[in-house]
Amino acid sequence: MLTDMPSSLHLAGGRWFTVATMHRSPVANDASARRSFPRRFYQGLACLWLFLIVGYHLRGLTVAPADCAALLIPAGLLLWTAGCLRARRVMRLADLLEAVTLYVLYGITFVLLSILLGTSPSPLADAWLAMVDRTLFPVLDWPSAMLALTKMPAFMVPANFAYESIQWQPFLLICLLCLSNRTRACWTFMAAWSAALVVVMAIFSIMPALGAYPHFAITAADVPTVHDMVAWRQATILTKLRTGELSRINTDALEGIVSFPSFHAAGAVLLGWGFGFNRWTRIPFGLLNAGMFVSAAPIGGHYYIDLVAGVLVAILGIMFARRWGSPVAGYRNAWLPGVSAPGS
Numbered sequence: 001m002l003t004d005m006p007s008s009l010h011l012a013g014g015r016w017f018t019v020a021t022m023h024r025s026p027v028a029n030d031a032s033a034r035r036s037f038p039r040r041f042y043q044g045l046a047c048l049w050l051f052l053i054v055g056y057h058l059r060g061l062t063v064a065p066a067d068c069a070a071l072l073i074p075a076g077l078l079l080w081t082a083g084c085l086r087a088r089r090v091m092r093l094a095d096l097l098e099a100v101t102l103y104v105l106y107g108i109t110f111v112l113l114s115i116l117l118g119t120s121p122s123p124l125a126d127a128w129l130a131m132v133d134r135t136l137f138p139v140l141d142w143p144s145a146m147l148a149l150t151k152m153p154a155f156m157v158p159a160n161f162a163y164e165s166i167q168w169q170p171f172l173l174i175c176l177l178c179l180s181n182r183t184r185a186c187w188t189f190m191a192a193w194s195a196a197l198v199v200v201m202a203i204f205s206i207m208p209a210l211g212a213y214p215h216f217a218i219t220a221a222d223v224p225t226v227h228d229m230v231a232w233r234q235a236t237i238l239t240k241l242r243t244g245e246l247s248r249i250n251t252d253a254l255e256g257i258v259s260f261p262s263f264h265a266a267g268a269v270l271l272g273w274g275f276g277f278n279r280w281t282r283i284p285f286g287l288l289n290a291g292m293f294v295s296a297a298p299i300g301g302h303y304y305i306d307l308v309a310g311v312l313v314a315i316l317g318i319m320f321a322r323r324w325g326s327p328v329a330g331y332r333n334a335w336l337p338g339v340s341a342p343g344s
Contacts, residue, residue: 192320
């Protein structure tokens with residue numbers, strides 16, 4: 001079992017918080033507390049899907065039934081299995097299956113939501129974002145800097161790995177937290193993750209952007225060391241949604257299309273925060289997520305301001321998760337100064 005690091009942190013006001021006690025609470029394993037967290041996720045998911053159904057109907061969007069069934073039926077079976085395991089008191093495995101399934105369902109839901117919001121007639125914000133970059137970072141000309149970075153294999157190999165690690169890091173973190181009986185930590189992390197996505201979607205609805213590579217007319221052939229083509233795929237999908245060319249959504253179109261704010265930047269902060277629960281994961285995953293943050297510009301084609309906004313979004317997500325969990329947890333802790341850590 002993973003163990004906590006018995007170090008301490010002194011904050012303003014003279015309070016001391018030990019890493020070893022961050023996750024402890026007298027109600028940590030209470031059955032009602034254990035169920036109250038995922039119940040809120042089901043309620044949130046129901047609200048999002050109601051919004052999607054109405055929005056897709058009004059915008060004339062449809063989802064391929066076969067693709068929808070292929071995604072939802074396995075999720076339903078996994079949730080049913082989790083319920084069976086919980087009835088047999090196999091709690092850790094039940095928590096793990098439920099958390100992973102809900103994480104995937106929320107991921108699909110937010111992708112579908114981004115597609116709906118991508119039909120918004122709001123003007124593209126690329127010119128404004130590029131101007132902000134030039135104003136705030138005058139010595140870092142975006143096209144020149146990215147073209148130079150992508151010619152450095154020693155940088156691009158780890159950058160590609162770090163950027164793509166957002167695909168598996170959340171699953172690993174959820175597994176570690178659930179199997180070490182830190183179920184509240186798991187749900188709190190997922191609350192922060194979901195809240196950050198809500199903020200990202202709200203901003204995207206009024207400030208859509210194609211991304212820096214398309215804006216500066218840099219093609220994938222110009223940067224062959226970039227392995228993930230998401231910077232160009234998301235621009236293509238967003239353009240087709242805005243022109244009405246894409247209205248029937250299948251798995252090929254299930255791609256995140258948000259450029260501003262960068263969710264890779266937000267995810268790097270959230271994952272670094274989440275993996276801080278244990279001394280063995282804190283440093284290596286802190287470094288990995290620092291790499292993910294840096295790689296969001298050359299790999300994901302994000303403007304510099306996208307990264308700054310992503311950090312602010314992550315902080316908002318963590319603050320929401322702290323308040324979201326405190327009525328049940330009945331405690332405060334301090335993973336980040338002034339921000340609660342995901343207690344178990």
